[in-house]
Amino acid sequence: MTPAHTDWAAIDAHPTFQELHRRKSRFLWTLMVVSIVYYFLLPIGAAYFTDWFKMQVWGPVNVGLLFALSQFVVAWGIAFIYSRHANRTFDPMADEINRAALRMGGQR
Amino acid sequence: MTSHLAIRSAPALALAMLCSPAHAIFKGGAVPERFGWLAVVVFAAIIALTMYVTYLAAKRVKSTQQFYAAGRSVSGIQNGWAIAGDYLSAASFLGIAGLISLYGYDGFMYSVGWLVAYITVLLVIAEPCRNIGKYTLGDILAFRNNHKTAKTMAAISTITVSIFYLTAQMVGGGVLVKTLIGIDYEVSVMVVGVLMLAYVVFGGMVATTWVQIIKAVLLVIASILLVMFTWAPYGFSLPGFLEAVVGDAKVQAQVAKLLGDAASNMSATELGQRFLEPGLFLKSPVDQISLGMALVLGTAGMPHILMRFFTVPTAQQARISVIWAMAIIGGFYVLTLFIGNGAALNVGAATIAGMDKGGNMAGPLLAQYIGGGPESMLGNLFLAFVAAVAFATIVAVVAGLVLASASAMSHDIWVGVIKGEHATPEEEVRAARICSVIVGALAIVIGILAKGQNVAHLVALAFAVAASSNLPCVLLTLYWKRCNTGGIVLGMLVGAFSAIALVMVSPNMTYPKLEREKAQKVIDAGTAKIATLEVVVAQAADDAAREKAQAAVTKAQAEVKAAQDTYAKYEGQETSLVGLEAPLISLKNPGLYSIPLGFLCVILGSLFWRDRKASEMWEELYVRQNTGLHAEKAAAH
Secondary structure, three states: OOOOOOOOOHHHHOHHHHHHHHHHHHHHHHHHHHHHHHHHHHHHHHHHOOOHHHOOEEOOHHHHHHHHHHHHHHHHHHHHHHHHHHHHHHHHHHHHHHHHHHHOOOOO | HHHHHHHHHHHHHHHHHHOOOOOOOOOOOOOHHHHHHHHHHHHHHHHHHHHHHHHHHHHHHOHHHHHHHHHHOOOOHHHHHHHHHHHHHHHHHHHHHHHHHHHHHHHHHHHHHHHHHHHHHHHHHHHHHHHOOOOHHHHHHHHOOOOOHHHHHHHHHHHHHHHHHHHHHHHHHHHHHHHHHHOHHHHHHHHHHHHHHHHHHHHHHHHHHHHHHHHHHHHHHHHHHHHHHHHHOOOHHHHHHEEEHOOOOHHHOOOHHHHHHHHHOHHHHHHHOOOOOOOOOOOOHHHHHHHHHHHHHHHHHHHHHHHHHHOOOOHHHHHHHHHHHHEEEEEEEHHHHHHHHHHHHHHHHHHHHHHOOOOOHHHHHHHHHHHHOOHHHHHHHHHHHOOOOHHHHHHHHHHHHHHHHHHHHHHHHHHHHHHHOOOOOHHHHHHHHEEEEEEEHHHHHHHHHHOOOHHHHHHHHHHHHHHHHHHHHHHHHOOOOOOOOHHHHHHHHHHHHHHHHHHHOOOOOOOHHHHHHHHHHHHHHHHHHHHHHHHHHHHHHOOHHHHHHHHHHHHHHHHHHEEEEEEEEOOOOOOOOOOOOOOEEEOOOOOHHHHHHHHHHHHHHOOOOOHHHHHHHHHHHHHHHHOOOOOOOOOOO
């Protein structure tokens, strides 16, 4: 399938690709760790910080309920941040690499 | 083409099975018998709509790309709805609302992990898989590993995970349809099976996608309507609505029942507020974390979810589809908070649990209440609508699972391994259809054989296996240069085997000796209670007191009788399925052990194995997954 003349090693060594790799790895794994840590705070909080979770803040609405609702907001927030960053930074860089690959002789 | 003839008879067959002796089969469900015709009308309308879509799809599905990946012409938004339709099974639609209605806060907390799971899918799985994959999990794993080995492992794992999930869906669905509208278990399993087969065999991924979209739209409409009607009387105020919930006598009684002795010195207000606090259902935080790990890492390893990303034209569209799926799935779970609490407030936990112990009837009964109650026509129309949506849910999820395992059989095993990638597109589409029929028939047979079995833990097991075997392999082959065939084989086998083995020795299994001991305790306590109560009956001052005590005696006798039946059922058995008298581990969810083990085995296997292809292909894989260079294109129109 892959045309033999696409020089993958050369694309891999291209400065833009190295830059994309560096930025993307840092960004993705940071978001991943933040989201996982934030999620596991929920069962941990519900089990070991019950007094705090029971604190009523808005009529019968307590901290635990707000914290559970905040999980949705944080998940959506992470999705939004990632998608904006990918659209603005990663996609243009990938396009640039693809154009460079074309010049280097590979077929798109 | 013969398939067009057959497709016209498939809906007729399904409808005939539904309406055969008029609506006499709708007996003993939540819909009263005299309103059975309403259920027939609503079900027929939804089935007819999906069948029409399948008919249109069948004309288009001629190539492998159409059959497996809907020609890669599904838009990001459409795919987002389809993912939601594929993912929101009856367990989330009815089960989570039910858990909230019975246990309050814990039910809602349980729902969170199902959404957070999509962050993994979005960040590290969806786009790379779209860029390097073709039709199946096997294609991703075979990219830089030994072709036949990787495809075989991926196919085995896909089929294992799908069969676990499928069994839970078929059995759960059969029970659900029976409780809702009273159709016999076997009939409903057959109807689900026949319909799903019609969608998959004739319409492939095109029809499956549209059935999932239709189902997701119906599900969201039904949920929004339920929430509007439930919340409106409280002026759409969150504290106002919850004030009513915690102030309700039925809710307070349910909390008192759950807490038992601990509730004796609590005031009514305290009891009500307790409903919104953690700890009524989920007692073990470690089990919670273990399940959370399986969800957050397992969803991204689910073959039927992965497969959805091959249906969009580009990685950007794959990204958009996860964003939409997250909006729909998350929004749905937030609505569930109101549906569950609304059911606890308006219907009451006792009534809900009376129809189904797991609480699955919470949403449907709330719909019936909103329309005017069990005696009203509107109430039963609403109930029939929710029941039909639940039915569509089961069919749509099952269709996605069958398509995923049939693709693994035909594309990975038959074409990839047996034919050495030498099959014409016509041969492959035919093979895929034959495999769909095999898997579908298997699903029906398993569904009927597993009648009455407790299959609830199979869903969690499917996620645990996916998280312990598929995900470590996919993740490391995509992101770790040294990963190779040795790691894939070891990781797949040990990950899947350890998850399954841990469940076999966990408290999920039935232990006859422990069951007998539990039953004996109930018998002893009940007998003692009857003795005291009989004294009360004898010494009662007036008729009212005597009647009350007599009623308590009758209730206690029934409890003792049930316990004696349980005791008799396990008489003569000493050990569980794997020969244990008691569980070896206390965890119900194996993820905490099996997921790290799966990752470790991929790493160790890769380090101890030499595979030149894997390291030579690394640069190509890494460039391609990041840039989409040479990614599979959409079908030309």
